[in-house]
Amino acid sequence: MTISGMDTFFNPRGVALVGARSTPGFGFGIPLVLRREGWDDRLYLVNPRGGELHGYSVYADVAGVPDPVDLAIVVVPALSVPGVLEEVADRGIRHVIIESAGFAEVGGDGIALQEAAREVAARRGMRIIGPNCVGVVNTSHHFTSVEVIEEAMLGGTTSIIAQSGVFGAVMLDMLFQYGLHVSKAVTLGNRMDVDECDMLDYLAGDDATRSIMMYLEGARDGRRLKETLGRVASGKPVLILKSGRSEAGRQATASHTASLSGEDEIYEAVFRQTAAVRAGSLEELVEMTRVFSTQPMPRGSRLGIVTSSGSLGVLATDAAAAIGLEVPPLSEGSADRVAEAAPGWMNVRNPVDVGPSPQFPVALEALLGDTGVDMVLGIAVLPYFIFREVTSRGSTGHTWFGDVAAIRERHPGKPFAICAVGHSDFVDRVRELSGPQVPVFVSPEPAVRALAALTRYASMLR
């Protein structure tokens, strides 16, 4: 199969929803979401009962669905799936997302049923995503086979590969809250056919995808995963959360997506030998992706810190040292530039502790322009009572911290992140100041961890 074979899953011309249901339950909302996204004229509901549903007229069988249609979403009970696949193939549809559960993940008869479906797909030359998944999202095509909220369809540059449907769906629910917007998402379920390697190759060639987040319980084919990651991860970042680190975790996995996850050391070696970036936790996956999807590559590991809180500057310095970043002394030029307009009490060193002075933006610009610094972290802190008082008298966040987004635009060459600690309204203001190209964290350590991961990735590429 060619890469364009995968493309039909994300860019179908017309879609048949086989097993469209009239009562709330799995898949009930799919027509509602596709209508919201403008698919009324390209979506065909199929159910033997016919009639009408959500204002669509329902086709009694797939054979009756009009052209153009090149993708089927199947939500019928597991037992009916092999038969439905034959009908879908008869209609000339070669791409199918099987969302139904009750296959290999339940063991016993489910395994045989999955094998029967696989046999039909192979014989009829079909490509299958699933079963036991919720399929795909493509924000640029406004296409989705899963019930997602409006905000999840705001286009972005991050793409997601997940095994579990629920996991993929909640990622779509939460990522936009962190300023992360998605290009494409796919949930693979039991991987009867299409697997993570197919998707990595597809997304590697997808211009809209700048970084790839992947949640994996186990590789379908370890050797192929290694080859694929070796190819893909050096072209664009692949951030991986791999569960089953522990024996207890592997046992829990077996009953979930029928994955054999294998010894963790093997995966660790695969990730180390490729440029894949492993996240240690769900939070870290999100943190890292926020930085990888917006920041340029650093040329080295030297971190410049500007902070309005000495304590948080120290904590960031500790975190940097613990993870292998340097916090070098300021160059003379930068020190002079910051000191020029600084109050006498200010210690002009790295971290630059500007205290309550207005030197925050001056110091940011000095460090972003300093050849002795490879990346910059700004830590914006101000007690909220004081922030509220001064903003009520006409000051703004700009008054304190400068126009961070504009500073980013003037100095686009280095990784740059902000940490804002305190009241959520304060953090929101700092987010506004910082714009979409500067990730804002709410404590210093995650920001430092993500910058360090980017540094390791950049050094792998060199």
Next chain:
Amino acid sequence: MTISGMDTFFNPRGVALVGARSTPGFGFGIPLVLRREGWDDRLYLVNPRGGELHGYSVYADVAGVPDPVDLAIVVVPALSVPGVLEEVADRGIRHVIIESAGFAEVGGDGIALQEAAREVAARRGMRIIGPNCVGVVNTSHHFTSVEVIEEAMLGGTTSIIAQSGVFGAVMLDMLFQYGLHVSKAVTLGNRMDVDECDMLDYLAGDDATRSIMMYLEGARDGRRLKETLGRVASGKPVLILKSGRSEAGRQATASHTASLSGEDEIYEAVFRQTAAVRAGSLEELVEMTRVFSTQPMPRGSRLGIVTSSGSLGVLATDAAAAIGLEVPPLSEGSADRVAEAAPGWMNVRNPVDVGPSPQFPVALEALLGDTGVDMVLGIAVLPYFIFREVTSRGSTGHTWFGDVAAIRERHPGKPFAICAVGHSDFVDRVRELSGPQVPVFVSPEPAVRALAALTRYASMLR
């Protein structure tokens, strides 16, 4: 000095604010905040210019302040502080919070100035908090020497000891957002007199304080800290964020609160030899305190997990194994109890993956009542589109996840935390369901880390 000596800082009968200012700047808002908290009749502003300020009449000198007054908050420029201390002592006030900066932390003349102030205090028998701090908060007395927002004054059971004023202030800004409410807070600054050990002893004897959070850049007296922690931390949890782990961090510290932080190994040994709990990061400090301030002690290290997402159950299991918690098989009784009303596809094991079934509360109760389980983590996940659809048709969070707060009340004996992943509105609903006694986390690993820290603490106490 006796413990009641410290009490005057938190429970003064009357307060003189020396150096009250009429223009915005450091300390300007203190009278405004104290008025809001009901201190109009016990607050006396002092400034040589006299006149009126914020509707208070201003005393030209401390001598003129009427009774009762037993605490002075000093915000005059550093150079005037030694003289002001003499006047305060003449007025019979023995407790002083010096908020002014410009002492040992700036080096040079500042060191001499601090020594001069210290000499006055010692000679006149005064107790001093500061300089270079923002003093104290006592929510039950509605007293504060720092400009804090209303929400920070909602009473709770956690007390805070911090060196840096800004750090303490932003903790007060953010903690209530995590459901953490404060009893008392103190920022120590340069610790000319009162230090962390005085405060640990005071809070150890304070019935309103259930757990203590401490941010330390360096101990003033390492031997005394060890003795004090040995006494205090076995009575109530002391959670410590100690910066200066790295050489780079220690250098940054020196210029901040004039602390010599010393080798990190020494602190590590002190914490290990006492029951003090060290947090590795600011986030971890907050996470841990949320669990320590609400949860009973576990009797062992066996974690039961109930989840509506298999993936997140696996991630929680991995995190538990990595940090030394067990995820043991379910007892037969619990398994039967959960299986009784469960759909056929459900794997009744630990983690209990209830999927989209209504078995979540049943499984929680089974595990909370199971003698083979020492603590319980519930992972509540539901795609937001679906949650929004069903709640719009009259279902509630209770329908899916049960009345978590009531379950907690029925089973108060074990640590119990919830993790809710997804849309912030969904997380908010789960928070409401869970009530104030069940901390809700937004990803599984922090919840597990905090439960593990509680387990280690409990085993230290045994």
